[in-house]
Amino acid sequence: MSTNKLDISLARELDVLKKEGRAKSPERIIEQYIPPKGKFGPRYKLAGNDNEFIRLNSNSYLSLSNNPELVAAADKASRTFGVGPGAVRFIDGTFILHDQLEKRVARFVGKASAKIFNSAYTSNCGLALSLSNNKTHWIGDRLNHNSIIRAMRISNIPSKNKGIFKHNDMGDLKRCLDEAGPDIERVIVIFDGIFSMRGDYAPINEINKICREYDSKFKDGVITVVDDSHGMGAYGDTGRGTLDFCNASPDIIIGTFGKAFGVNGGFIAASRNIIESVRQKADTYIYTNPLSVADCAAAIKAIDICDSDEGLLLLKALKERTVQFREGLEKLGLESIPGPHPVVPLMVRDTKKTHVLVKYLFDHGVLVVGLTFPVVPKGDETIRFQINAGHTSADIEYVIELLNNFQ
Numbered sequence: 001m002s003t004n005k006l007d008i009s010l011a012r013e014l015d016v017l018k019k020e021g022r023a024k025s026p027e028r029i030i031e032q033y034i035p036p037k038g039k040f041g042p043r044y045k046l047a048g049n050d051n052e053f054i055r056l057n058s059n060s061y062l063s064l065s066n067n068p069e070l071v072a073a074a075d076k077a078s079r080t081f082g083v084g085p086g087a088v089r090f091i092d093g094t095f096i097l098h099d100q101l102e103k104r105v106a107r108f109v110g111k112a113s114a115k116i117f118n119s120a121y122t123s124n125c126g127l128a129l130s131l132s133n134n135k136t137h138w139i140g141d142r143l144n145h146n147s148i149i150r151a152m153r154i155s156n157i158p159s160k161n162k163g164i165f166k167h168n169d170m171g172d173l174k175r176c177l178d179e180a181g182p183d184i185e186r187v188i189v190i191f192d193g194i195f196s197m198r199g200d201y202a203p204i205n206e207i208n209k210i211c212r213e214y215d216s217k218f219k220d221g222v223i224t225v226v227d228d229s230h231g232m233g234a235y236g237d238t239g240r241g242t243l244d245f246c247n248a249s250p251d252i253i254i255g256t257f258g259k260a261f262g263v264n265g266g267f268i269a270a271s272r273n274i275i276e277s278v279r280q281k282a283d284t285y286i287y288t289n290p291l292s293v294a295d296c297a298a299a300i301k302a303i304d305i306c307d308s309d310e311g312l313l314l315l316k317a318l319k320e321r322t323v324q325f326r327e328g329l330e331k332l333g334l335e336s337i338p339g340p341h342p343v344v345p346l347m348v349r350d351t352k353k354t355h356v357l358v359k360y361l362f363d364h365g366v367l368v369v370g371l372t373f374p375v376v377p378k379g380d381e382t383i384r385f386q387i388n389a390g391h392t393s394a395d396i397e398y399v400i401e402l403l404n405n406f407q
């Protein structure tokens, strides 16, 4: 047996991806972390390159990934329990740190209960598998993250039981709610908290209000779900992200430990019965090994830090650096999308210029992501800058100066 025929077909398919501009570029390999030095924050070295790079494309908004307390917690957990769980959760793969992290995250977001997953991606998929039946109707924002789109696809509902509303358009959300047929018993409205390509946020308070107006029309009501993977821990007065910012809490909260909290893994937080349904029905929870105890211990420490005076200081530093960067762009007359979040898109609006600018920044030791068609519509070509609490004022000045010299 050989895979020659398949390899040839796949090579053709990969060529098509390249021609359509949808192929991912080769992965760069980080081979060294360089701690902050003098007035500058952390730097990274890449394989095959002598430069030191500043990362403005990291989701580690609170800059906790290399925090000594997190590393020590992970280390202690591994030494105590080993590095792997040995089984899935329901076959004695549940360790005390899994239980502690679930209780900690539920308390942090103000819900009765929570379940942890290997990622926010699998959390979304697990939720869809747990809540859907053929009388369920799913409604989502058009710009929702791929994991939510995938979750809606695997929810096994008939295609008529699905609505997509225009991004953050409350009138269009109502249209979708009106379209849910008389046979529908349960409506799930799901949306990103922060939309990661743009840094703008869902108006949770308005969405909740509209959904409440429709709640009595359906036997099980209208359930709101936010996936605030980019928002949680990254902004808001107490680090609760979009919940803080909108002063509103949806029925179900999904998040990740892999961004602001600097670790890995995802969670769903909700009422006890919803979480017990997740435990019983979510295949992406049931049939896969859980997070390592090291991840759990580090994530608990990250939430503890976020929820303390130290966390408030980190959030303050993050906000100051974000404002500094936004003001720098504004002074240079560069266009962005306004918002409170450390994702700051630079609207370049030209494919070639986006590629040239990303390369120029790379050559000067700055890692960023360029987004061009078909990832974004033609004319919306963007460079996404992500600020984090480890960036110093001198780091931001350096990047702004580079942009100034490029113009």
Ligand SMILES: Cc1ncc(COP(=O)(O)O)c(C=O)c1O
Residues within 6 Å of the ligand: 118, 119, 120, 121, 122, 145, 147, 192, 193, 196, 227, 228, 229, 230, 255, 256, 257, 258, 265, 266
């Ligand atoms: C809204 C949303 N959900 C889920 C994810 C994926 O998070 P994780 O890496 O924990 O699967 C992301 C991140 O890219 C996201 O933006």
